[in-house]
Amino acid sequence: MKKINKSSPLPLYYQLKENILAAIQADEFTAGEQLPAERELAEYNNISRMTVKKAVDILVDSGYLIRKQGSGTFITDYQDNYSISPLLSFSQEMQKKGLDYKTKLLKFEIIPAAELAEKLNCQPDDKVYHLERLRIIEAHPFLLENTYLPSYLFPELSKQELSNSSLYQLIQDKYKLKLTNVEAEVEAIMFNDQIAQKMDLKAGSLGLYFEQSSFDAQEQLVEFTSAYYRNNNYKFKFNFNLT
Amino acid sequence: MKKINKSSPLPLYYQLKENILAAIQADEFTAGEQLPAERELAEYNNISRMTVKKAVDILVDSGYLIRKQGSGTFITDYQDNYSISPLLSFSQEMQKKGLDYKTKLLKFEIIPAAELAEKLNCQPDDKVYHLERLRIIEAHPFLLENTYLPSYLFPELSKQELSNSSLYQLIQDKYKLKLTNVEAEVEAIMFNDQIAQKMDLKAGSLGLYFEQSSFDAQEQLVEFTSAYYRNNNYKFKFNFNLT
DNA sequence: TACAACATGTGGTCTATACCAATTATAATA
DNA sequence: TATTATAATTGGTATAGACCACATGTTGTA
The missing domain is CATH 1.10.10.10 (Winged helix-like DNA-binding domain superfamily/Winged helix DNA-binding domain)
Incomplete structure (x- = not known):
């Protein structure tokens, strides 16, 4: 040197x-x-x-x-982030585009909010649901997401239900929560070993890291999601209205 | 305290x-x-x-x-960090946050739409304005953007005007266009030599590539922008309403 | 041999001080 | 009054040393 x-x-x-x-x-x-x-x-x-x-x-x-x-x-062999996460209504999007998709529920657990307390707007020892889901489009892993849901908003949420219908559907239909606002943040990263492996990529592959909080009409936080997006043909797109 | x-x-x-x-x-x-x-x-x-x-x-x-x-x-105005894309009104965002910012107009020209015709929703030989602007926050290059404006929507647009007020301001005030909808697309990239140099970074640095189309109430395309974001403290944040 | 105690090497935190560089306030001067 | 010079204030960089916390290697002992 x-x-x-x-x-x-x-x-x-x-x-x-x-x-x-x-x-x-x-x-x-x-x-x-x-x-x-x-x-x-x-x-x-x-x-x-x-x-x-x-x-x-x-x-x-x-x-x-x-x-x-x-x-x-x-x-390092480049970058070292840990957790992961989702999108608003993946199922709807995919159906609209007519793409073949699948969601693999990798984890379903109830944990203390701990260091996520601030982002989830609750106490560190409050219980939250944690879902880890891998989204697959046309047989290719596209998005790995970790979603956190305050447990008090989602009584009797079961793994079974999640396998049968989309989370977005459940939020709206079973829990009657109306999402009205989303805050998101995005940055470019290189995937570490752990993430890359789940996404079927090499460590160091380029991708997007996403954090998203969804709120209902009462400005109440309904879900927090962090997600890793594969940088591929299915680009991350969004649109929004100005009012 | x-x-x-x-x-x-x-x-x-x-x-x-x-x-x-x-x-x-x-x-x-x-x-x-x-x-x-x-x-x-x-x-x-x-x-x-x-x-x-x-x-x-x-x-x-x-x-x-x-x-x-x-x-x-x-x-800083952290609470207000969650807001619309700085692509839309960079000046407004920066003023709100109390950040010191500068815009460097690197290029101002009128060119045929050519291969951009499709994205701009016009004919290849239609004339469009092309602006290349470097956005600088607290003396650090943050964002390099290329904006294309269909010339028929912007009669008598001058370099002078752009140096004095923000494009967003001009669109609204001088041209009375009301932007109501934005479509954007983002991906992670590594900057090439040319871009990196302008951003004061090394080639190969990680960043975001952005494409954005803005529409008015009549679904008419008003501007198309592609931008390179530096991957740094000033994260790209946005929020949107679901309706 | 297995284990416990210790020693060593590493990063983590913290101090008290010094001087530099940029900005802003103040005073001196034309 | 306007300008210029100076002082004060603020963050920026750097030092040399101290002790803590953690991980690992070594050694002595059962």
Whole structure:
């Protein structure tokens, strides 16, 4: 790895960040390999450990590195997100387009909201339903979604029901909830091993990460979904009205 | 704002981060307001400035705060982050959030629709305006967009006007067109050399590619825009109503 | 050999201080 | 009054050291 230049006008942490990045991209370090320890990098460049930390922080933040306390910092094979999620009415869309589709319910459980409490607008120990579903179009996995539903809004929700009808249908018909507003956020990511495998892709494949909250007329949060979209022929499309 | 508890097992920076966040959410600070100076927060909580900085870093990163060297750190309008696509009215969005922004008009020309004819719903030899604009937030390129406007809808459109007011403003005020519906499509891409350079990024950087068509009440296409989004703190967010 | 205790190496947090860079307020001056 | 110079304030970068928390390797003992 290149040494930093103390007489350069560029900040030291910035130079180090660039140098580490260059080293990774030049395959001087490969995926899974351990980065030299912070103290070592500090000594090597003759700078303080806090400055090294700042450089590493940036790369950890952007997904190039992963810190493991007590063990070391490692080069990733790109990006490291965890959960997953859905869309509004997948079934309806697919039927309208006349596409052959399938939904695989990978998980159905009741869990404490925990760190999702804020997003779900409830307490950390409140119970929520968690559904993990894989959406398949024309035999190709397209979308992996994790949906969270506050349990108090959905009494007697069963796995059986979900297998028979769409969640959207249930929300409307059984629970008489009328979704009126959706907030969403999207970003580009590279899939990690876990996600890629479920989507039948290679780790590092390009895709979209989506978070969505749906509200009813009383501004009450009805569902929160995070989803991974495959970047393929079936592009993510949406439209909305301006009022 | 609550003071941090030094005997708590929680890290000091974490407590401070939470306290600032709570204060923001309790409207103790409001959008646009200045956060107490780092040195002040340090003294108030009897901790070092570096620790304050770490807490503030996190909130800056997640978009709650903005730093302005020499001037201060300010609360952003986080609640309003969920709104319509910034593609629609970039200027309005930025003003609402109190962000410093700039638009650089890279190109202004009249060209035949050619291969865009289908998307613009016109003939290949019909004339269209083409604008290439770089959107800059807080001195960082954020979004590169190419907008196409059917020339028959925009008589006497001048470069001058575009430099002075927002396109959205012009569409509404000068041309009396009322946008009522937007169709959009998004996918994850890696920027090529050309795009990356304009966005001040390295080729291969991850981002979003966007295509958007806006229609008026008569279902008439008013503008078509394709855009490249940088994958950074200012996430692309939108919301829409279901009707 | 199996296990427990310890030592070592790693990142995590925190301090107190120093000086730089950009902005803004204030005072001095023309 | 208008302009310019200066001071004060704010965030930006950087240091050297300290101790904590976690993971793993080593060693001594049963």
